[in-house]
Amino acid sequence: MGLFSSNKKEKMTQPELPPLKFPDLPSEDMPMYGQPQISEAQAIKQAITPVPERNYAPMHDEKPLFVRVEKYKDVMETLNGLKMKLSEAGDILRELSRIKAEEEQELNSWQQDLENVKEKLLAIERNLTE
Numbered sequence: 001m002g003l004f005s006s007n008k009k010e011k012m013t014q015p016e017l018p019p020l021k022f023p024d025l026p027s028e029d030m031p032m033y034g035q036p037q038i039s040e041a042q043a044i045k046q047a048i049t050p051v052p053e054r055n056y057a058p059m060h061d062e063k064p065l066f067v068r069v070e071k072y073k074d075v076m077e078t079l080n081g082l083k084m085k086l087s088e089a090g091d092i093l094r095e096l097s098r099i100k101a102e103e104e105q106e107l108n109s110w111q112q113d114l115e116n117v118k119e120k121l122l123a124i125e126r127n128l129t130e
Helices: 040-048 069-129
Strands: none
Touching: none
């Protein structure tokens, strides 16, 4: 004879529970906590009214700005390095412009020499054919 055997011929029946009855709520609208009560007209007015834009003041006007001395020194060193690099770049550009101007003069000189040689060659050819 086991504990869970199905040899029992009689089934145990449980009595049915009576239906649950809740108390009637008042017919008035219940206030919601955390939200103010507003009328329908106020709700419509709030829905139509645009939200005003916020004007934010700059932060540096409101509070003083504090920077660590080490970071300030690092920033200053970086700025000085950038100034030096910009100065070097300016010097290089000036040198390139000077070289380009010299090159242009040299090319113009060669062009003029080439034109002179062509004219002399044509003059020699005319003298030989006469």
